[in-house]
Structure formats: C-alpha cells, structure tokens
Amino acid sequence: MSADEVKHADPDRGAAEGADGVPNDAPWTLPGTRVCLAKDTALRLDSAVELTGVHIAYQTWGTLNDDKSNTILVCHALTGDQYMVDPHPITGKPGWWHHMVGPGKVIDTDRYFVICSNILGGCMGTTGPQDINPATGKEWALDFPVITIGDMVRAQKLLIDHLQIDSLFAVVGGSMGGMQALEWAYQFPKHVFAAVPIATAARHSAQNIAFNEVGRQAIMSDPDWCEGNYNRHAKRPHRGLAVARMAAHITYLSETALTRKFGRNLQDRDAVTYGFDADFQVESYLRHQGSTFVDRFDANAYLYITRAMDYFDIAKQHGGTLAHAFKDTSVRFLVMSFTSDWLYPTRENRDVVRALNAGGANVSFVEVQSDKGHDAFLLDEPDFHKVFEGFLEGCAEHRGLRRKPQ
Amino acid sequence: MMMVPENPKSIRVDLQLIADMIEPNTRVLDAGCGNGMLLNYLWRSKNVDARGIEISTEGVQACVSSGLSVVQGDVETDLKDYPAGSFDYVILSQTLQAMHDPREVLTQMMRIGKRAIVSLPNFAYWRVRLYLMFKGRMPVSENLPYEWYNTPNIHFCTILDFVTLAQDMGLTIEQSLFLNEEGSSKTIGHSLAAANWFGEQGVFLLRQ
Secondary structure (H helix, E strand, O other): HHHHOOOOOOOOOOOOOOOOOOOOOOOOOOEEEEEEOOOOOOEOOOOOEEEEOEEEEEEEEOOOOOOOEEEEEEEEOOOOOOOOOOHHHHHHHOOOOOOOOOOOOOOOOOOOEEEOOOOOOOOOOOOOOOOOOOOOOOOOOOOOOOOOOHHHHHHHHHHHOOOOOEEEEEEEEHHHEEEEEEHHHHHHHHHEEEEEEEEEOOOOOHHHHHHHHHHHHHHHHOOHHHOOOOOOOOOOHHHHHHHHHHHHHHHHHHHHHHHHOOOOEEEOOOOOOOOOOEHHHHHHHHHHHHHHOOOOOOHHHHHHHHHHHHOOOOOHHOOHHHHOOOOOOOOOEEEEOOOOOOOOOEEEEEEHHHHHHHHOOEEEEEEOOOHHHHHHHOOOOHHHHHHHHHHHHHHHHHHHHOOOOO | OOOOOOOOOOHHHHHHHHHHHOOOOEEEEEEOOOHHHEEEHHHHHHOOOEEEEEEEEEEEEHHHHOOOOOEOOOOHHHHHHOOOOOEEEEEEEEEEOOOOOOOHHHHHHHHHEEEEEEEEOOOHHHHHHHHHHHHHOOOOOOOOOOOOOOOOOOEEEOOOHHHHHHHHHOOEEEEEEEEEOOEEEOOOOHHHHHHHOOOOEEEEEEEE
16 A cells, blocks of 8 residues: 555644654654654653653544544554554554455545554654653663553654554554553553454563563663663664564464474585585575664664553452453454464463453453464454454444445 | 354254253353354344353354354363353253363363353264164264264263263253254153153253
C-alpha cells in the first residue's frame, strides 16, 4: 500500500514542534506525528519517578468515525515501531504488519481508525534514554528511569486522551505488544471494548528473562557502550547490540524454520574454510540481522525495553492470581498462540485464557498451526489472519459497527 | 471459511430440542460446540451469553467469526478451569460417549453449571441391538459411522445406563426426551424401557 492510499485524520499532523513551550530535543524529521504530552500533570511511573513533557511519536491510518467508536490501537513489540504499514524510513523495508493493516485487510483501514505509537523508552521519536533530560540539559542515558509495560500503556493513554478518544474499539499486539494489550485491558477496562494479545504471556518466564539478560550483557560488555554514555563519546556499541540481536533472533524462529531456510548450507563456498568466517548460511544470516539492526535501534533503549518486559507480571499485584486481575471484566478477548513458538509457548498463552475464564471474561482462544516460531505473528499466516479478522467482525457486530461487505 | 448462517431459522432437530430447554437471557457453555450452530442460534434467538469449547481449529474459527466466544481446547481437561456456578447451562451434545472419564466430565459440568444438558446416542436402540445380534459385529450406521478400531466413541452407553448414572450421582433429571428415527421426540417419563428400545438418541436436562 502506498501512503496516499490511506486517509489521514490526524489533528496533530504538521503541528510545529516546540510551540508547546517544551524545548526540542532534536528536530523531528521522520514521517508521522510527534506530540508533547504530560506538560502540566507529570506522568507518574511505576518506579515513582515523574516525567513531564513526554514526547510520543505515532502514525494513524483510516478515519475516526463520528461517535469515535472505531479506533484500533496497535502496540508494537520490542524492536518494532510505529512504522508498521509503509516502508520503514531508515531501512526502507516494508512495515512490520503491512500484511495485516490496510484497506480491506484484517485491520481494515477503510472501516477502522488505526493508531500505532512508538513505546515509551523507544528510539523512534517517543521519549527514551537517548533524549535530553530537561533537568540537566544532557542526554538521559542511564539516568533515564526504568520503565514498565504499565508505564508504556499509561503513556499511550495520554495520547488517546489527547486525540479525544474515550474508548478504543480494540487494542491489539503480538509479543511485547500483546503484553500492552493485556495491560490496557487490566488498567483501563472501561476504555477498551476488545483486546487481542497474540503470542504473549502475562508474565515473563525465567527463560525469557535469561535471554534478555544475555542481550543486555552483550551490549554492556562492548567497550563502545561507555557505561551508557556512548553518544557523549561519539561512539556506538554496534558489536554488543548486534550480538544481542543475533541471540534474540534465534529465539524468534524455530528449529524447523532454521533447518528449512538454511540447513547446513554453506555461504558462497563449496567447503568449510577451517576458520571463523561465516562458513554457514545461518551464520551469515544472523550477522546480517545483527548489523542491520544497529542502524535503526538504540542500545540503551534495548536495555530499558527488555527490562520492562522482564518486570511484567500482571498477577503480582493480585497475590499471584491472574484471574483476580480480570475479574468480571467487560473486555472481549481473543488470545492466539502458535504451535512452534517456544519463546511465548501456547502453555503461557493458555495460562492467560484460563485466568480470563476463571475471572468470567468473554474470551476466545486459538492455537494456530505454524512451524515458523514466534515470528509467525509477523508473517502471512492465513489461519491466524482468518481468526483475527473473524473476531474483529464479531466484535464490530456486538459494538454496532458495520461489518465488512460480503 | 466455514460460515454460520446469520439468522438461523432452523437447526438440527436434536440441537433444537436442547435449545428448547434453555431459558432466554441466560449464560450458556457449549462444551464441544463444533462450528457454533447451536450457540449462534441461542445467541440470536434467545439472547443468551454464549460461550464454547471446541477442539478443532476450523470449528473455533467459524465460531469466532460469527461473534461467539470460543476457546480452543479439550473438554475433558479444560472444564476444571471454569469457576463453580459460572453458567446457567452447560451443554454436552453427542460427546459424552467419546470422553475417557464420562462421570468426571458430568461432575465438572454440574460444578460449573446450575444445569447440564446432555445428549447421547443410545446403544440399546433396537436397530443397534439387531445389528449386533444378527451380524455379530460392532454396529456401524449413518449416525455411528466409525469402525471399532477408529471410533472416538470409546464409552458407548444406553439411555438406561445414563439414567442410572445420573441417579448414582444424585442428579435430578428435570426433563428427558428420546428421539426416534423419524426425528420426532417423545418424553421419556415413566416409559424408560420403551425409550431404551426406540430412542435413537436421548436428551437430558439435569440439575444437582
């Protein structure tokens, strides 16, 4: 889809940054919109730190209807951003959910007003560790407060309020985006009609924390990380961030997918070289994944966001019983998992479903057959798309929105 | 994609019998809901809060697409996840005989529902009896199309067996019907022996 196929209905489009009295951190040159919120009332974080002047960068597609009942908020995953449809402004690659979002697609921009914002702590325009700390005039770096999934959602709520939307038709997302969808339903049940957490969990498992820690240690052991102050020293911890990405990328795939894609095939050679070059295609692929990632992602942001995922545990505030968190909720849920996902396996998605059922919630659940691992939620998986679309159609009917013309 | 009719006017006769037992505006769980035909009918014609459990992806897909809340799962293992008394009715249609532990499933149904509705094929139906008597082989018919080695129906029972189990479990049978081969239904009432001969299926409304 090209940008001009999509109607924009965005009150802030073209708004001049800095006109709000908060100094610009950096000129906003990327596509989309960036607003400064929490100017008068600070955003209070779970860590008890208060942030004022929070920037949120976002994109929208489709048109808000008259009674403002057709908004779908899409929450992105760890390394995603608000560029989910059009080609990415830095990499030029197609948006991460271009299969899913667009006219006539599952998230149909002909009928829904779709918002995707960069998460708090991110590095594509929303306030994060690479921004200027207004108190010191210097980059936050590791002085940036540790944020949580709950904080990300409260920041998104500021944006929704700013756009004068009281109630979201749906909040959807995969992986860490799914955590945000759950958190939305938990924190703001009266402002969410339906939630679609995909390939996710209500708490991070020990294995997931362990993988994140490997990534963080890779970054922090890069001498160019400079205790987080790499920008001040005009350096970038590229090697550490690339290794973090390589390790994480393995967890997004499955053994079957890796074998099918690469097997033990050699890279541009007929025999192994008895050295440490990338002899195997899989090595070359991972190195490529690592090296392209560093062009678009910030190392400190990676530390902060993975930390937020590790801290995620909705049940914790309810004596460890997840069902209590969703007791008598009015939100309609669709939970989906993928058979070959070992990062957020069906078992953990089912725990969410079980808790929602125990809390009396209106919940649907499907385990989609796929051998593509965790990444399946980003790919063109027909069964996944059909169930997702069907759920949104059913919710549209319950909500009194128009269904897709047959 | 399997689609369920928007406004179903008629549904299978055994499903209609079940639907007729259900009061409007109640909460219903259909355990093993298939493509959601019964739930869809109940939602649209009786305004029930309709939920389901279904094991097949195609079934769940069809249900979710028609606006029903259905969880993919196994009735045998998943009923225990629902809180006690959370439904007015729990339905198990043509499935009890395929359970590993039918008595436990029935116990769970009575725990989570104020009432349970069970429909089952009657293995003492006269055609089944004659098939076994004269052919000496496990009965195969239009309604029971499986061979002994591939049938999911591992716990066949008769109408009499089921009534006995309900009594053993201290359950009250509020309503019981049998369906003959013409598809007309009759109340079982006191003619249990006749029902056991002439009923191709039995349908029971139970409460604790």
